Amino acid sequence: MKNFALMGVAGFVAPRHIQAIKDTKNELLAAFDPNDSVGIIDSYFPKTHFFTEFERFDRHLENLRLEKNNPIDYVSICTPNYLHDAHVRFALRNNADAICEKPLVLNPWNAEKLMAIEAQSSNKINTILQLRLHPSIIALKEKIKNQSAKENHVIDLTYITSRGNWYYASWKGALEKSGGICSNIGIHFFDMLIWIFGDVVKSTVHLMEHDRASGVLQLQNANIRWFLSINSDTLPESAIKEGKRTFREITIDNEKFEFSEGFTDLHTESYKHIISGNGFGISETLKSIELAHDLRHTKPVALTNDFHPLAKLPVSKHPFF
Known part of the structure; x- marks a missing residue:
C-alpha cells in the first residue's frame, strides 16, 4: 500500500484521482485545496487530513515523514495549470514522486528545468496522458x-x-x-x-x-x-x-x-502504470x-x-x- 497526498482536491478532475487511488488499493493521507467543498472525500477516504492552507499542509507532510515515519510516496497534483510547476517541485522536496494532471507545465523551458531537477532527485515526475492507454x-x-x-x-x-x-x-x-x-x-x-x-x-x-x-x-x-x-x-x-x-x-x-x-477507468489505468514504474x-x-x-x-x-x-x-x- 502506497501513501498519497492530493493537491487541488476540490477541482474538477480530482475525483478521478481519488477513485484511482482507491481502485489501486492505496491510501490518501492528506489533501489540500484553498476551497473547502471537498465532501467527496467522505465517499472514499473519510480519515484523510484536509487543509485549506498550504503552510499547514506542508507541515503535516513533513511531520508524517520525520516524526511519524509514515512518509508520502506520491503527491497527486490537480491544481490550476500555472501552479503545476511549483507543486511538482514541492512533491520532489518531500521525497515523493509526482503525478501531475495535464498540462505538466505551460512552457517548454519549465519542463526542461523540471527534468534537470528530477535528474538530481531520487524521485520521478509522472504526467497523466490517459488517451495513450x-x-x-x-x-x-x-x-x-x-x-x-x-x-x-x-x-x-x-x-x-x-x-x-x-x-x-x-x-x-x-x-x-x-x-x-x-x-x-x-x-x-x-x-x-x-x-x-x-x-x-x-x-x-x-x-x-x-x-x-x-x-x-x-x-x-x-x-x-x-x-x-x-x-x-x-x-x-x-x-x-x-x-x-x-x-x-x-x-x-x-x-x-x-x-x-x-474513458471511465483511464485514470485508474494510469495509476496502475505509474505505481508499477511505467508512468509517462x-x-x-x-x-x-x-x-x-x-x-x-x-x-x-x-x-x-x-x-x-x-x-x-x-x-x-x-x-x-
Whole structure:
C-alpha cells in the first residue's frame, strides 16, 4: 500500500484521482485545496487530513515523514495549470514522486528545468496522458505502425466541450494561468496525434480566440485540420438535438474513428502504470507542451486553402468585455 497526498482536491478532475487511488488499493493521507467543498472525500477516504492552507499542509507532510515515519510516496497534483510547476517541485522536496494532471507545465523551458531537477532527485515526475492507454487508440497506433508503406493520412479533429460564463471568472479563462484553449482542452489530443503520426513538421493557425481555436497541423504521417471550442454555439445540430453539450469526433481518411467509449477507468489505468514504474515522464509530454505553446503564440492567418469548416463560424464577443 502506497501513501498519497492530493493537491487541488476540490477541482474538477480530482475525483478521478481519488477513485484511482482507491481502485489501486492505496491510501490518501492528506489533501489540500484553498476551497473547502471537498465532501467527496467522505465517499472514499473519510480519515484523510484536509487543509485549506498550504503552510499547514506542508507541515503535516513533513511531520508524517520525520516524526511519524509514515512518509508520502506520491503527491497527486490537480491544481490550476500555472501552479503545476511549483507543486511538482514541492512533491520532489518531500521525497515523493509526482503525478501531475495535464498540462505538466505551460512552457517548454519549465519542463526542461523540471527534468534537470528530477535528474538530481531520487524521485520521478509522472504526467497523466490517459488517451495513450485507451484500447482503441492503442490499436490505431499499432495499425499505423504496421503499415507497409508510410501514408500521409488526412485527419479532422473536432472537440467541443461547452462551458458557461463561470469559466471566464475562473483561472481557466485566464490565458496566463491556463494556457488557453490549446493547453486546457487540446493538449491530450495533440499528444495522442503526435504519438501516433509522428513529430510536427509544420503548423498553421487560423483562429485563436477566447472560446475557440483552429488550424492545420502537418505531422510526419498526417495532415490534420483541428478545431477546439468551449462555446455551445459551435455544437453541430446532431449534438444539440440529443441534448449534448460535448462533441468529440476524429475522422481519418474520411472514416470516423470511434473512441467515445472506454474513458471511465483511464485514470485508474494510469495509476496502475505509474505505481508499477511505467508512468509517462517529462520527455513523453514535452512535444505536446511545445506545440501548445507555439500555437498560442502564433499569429493567425486568413482562411485560405485548407482549413477546418467550423473555423468559418462567426466569433463571439468575450462575455466579460
